Amino acid sequence: MTATAAEIASQPDTWQTALARAGEFREALAAPGERVLAIGCGTSAFVAQSYAKLREAGGIGETDAAYASELPTGRRYDRVVAITRSGTTTEILTALRGLPAGTRRVVVTAVEGEAVDELADERLVLGFADEASVVQTRFPTTVLAGARAVLGHRHDQMVHDGRSALATPLPVEAGRFDHFVFLGTGWTVGLAHEAALKMRETAQAWSESYPAMDFRHGPVAVATERSLVWAFGEVPEGIAETSAGAGATVYQDADRDPLAQLVLVHRLAIELAGRRGLDPDRPRRLTRSVVLAPAGTDAAR
Template sequence: MTATAAEIASQPDTWQTALGQVDAFRDALAAPGERVLAIGCGTSAFVAQSYAKLREEAGVGETDAAYASELPAGRRYDRVVAITRSGSTTEILTALRALPAGTRRVVVTAVDGEAVDALADERLVLGFADEASVVQTRFPTTVLAGARAALGHPHGQLIHDGRSAVAMPLPADPSAFDHFVFLGTGWTVGLAHEAALKVREAAQAWSESYPAMDFRHGPVAVATARSLVWVFGSVPEGITETAAGAGATVHHEPSRDPLAQLVLAQRLALELARSRGLDPDHPRLLTRSVVLAP
């Protein structure tokens, strides 16, 4: 078993730990009444998108999400939540330094003693979800598991569905496809983006991701019998029929918790990497943290 595979399999356990720390998540991420910006890079940017949607749906305050390298211009926030597994990513550090005085800087990380510590007013350190792998899996899903609980989002099936997703057969043989499309709605759009990134990172394969309704606005044009269209959560009527009508194979399991569905997508990416003779523990051109020369 690769390190990445072992970390994927451990996710129900790290989620359970996060649920036991819900008060810490609530203090860092709920902040009722505050205007919040969530930032990240790569996987963490997709977590920021999902968290922002969850927070707004919970009704606790306006919440934006942005890539750390693309902060909204001219907007002020009470709190900026920076999601950074390593605590050393250059764009995160630059963004936090650029915030105006009076902005509360909250950092969600997996590591103590990194450069981001000096820039944080408050830290949520999830050392139990840290990873040896370059490709992130359990850290981002653990952040979202804790955030959902803190914001009162339904998650009653999470652990059960997660354990099932670790053990069950994959819903499709990824080697039968050369095109992967992931769709979501609401907070699961971020999960769709993350699933597509896992396929690119681990397996160097062609993957795309969109809000489900946007699939018909162009992306469907390239769907064929060699396409797998994977849908997170519930989607508007007609989306799966559109994909199937284009010849694609559709995977849609709305009864399974979306984070558990992401576990299956992570496993799919690893199996595709294996079928291509690739080592997901050593993805091409990638490092655990992007640290740029000053």
């Protein structure tokens, strides 16, 4: 078993651990009444998007999300939550250094003793969810599992459905498709973006992601019988019919927890990578963390 596959299989256990540490998640991520900005890069940016939607939907307080390299201008926040598995990503460090005085800097990470520690007023360290893999799976889903538990979002089936998603056969055959589209609404739009990224990183697949309603505003034009359209949770009426009308295969399971559906996508990506002779532990041109060289040098990793 690859390290990536082993970490995928461990997710229900890390979610359970996160639920047991709900007090720490509440202190870092809830902060009732505060105006919050969540930031990240890549996978962590999608987690930030989902967290922001969950926090606002829970009535906790105004919450924005942004890529660390594209911070909002002209706005002030009480708290900035930076999600960074490694604690070394250049854009995260730069963003935190540039925040105005008085902004509380909260860092959600999997590692202690890295550069981000010196910039944090508060840390939520999820060492139990750290990963050997370059491709992130259990760290981001564990962040969301804990966030859902403290933001008033239904999560009672999450661990059960996660275990079921590991034990059940995949709902579709990876080899039937060469085009993958993931759709979501509300907080699951971030999951859709993350699912598409996993297919690209792990299997070098052509994958896209959209808010469900926006799929009809152009993207459906490229759907064919070789397309899989995967909808997370409930989607507006007519989306499945539009997809099927284009010849695509539609997968939707509104009864399965969305995080558990993401586990199925992780497994699908691993399956497709195997069919294509790819090693998921060594994704092409990717590293665990993007650390850029100082300006004026040509070294970067």
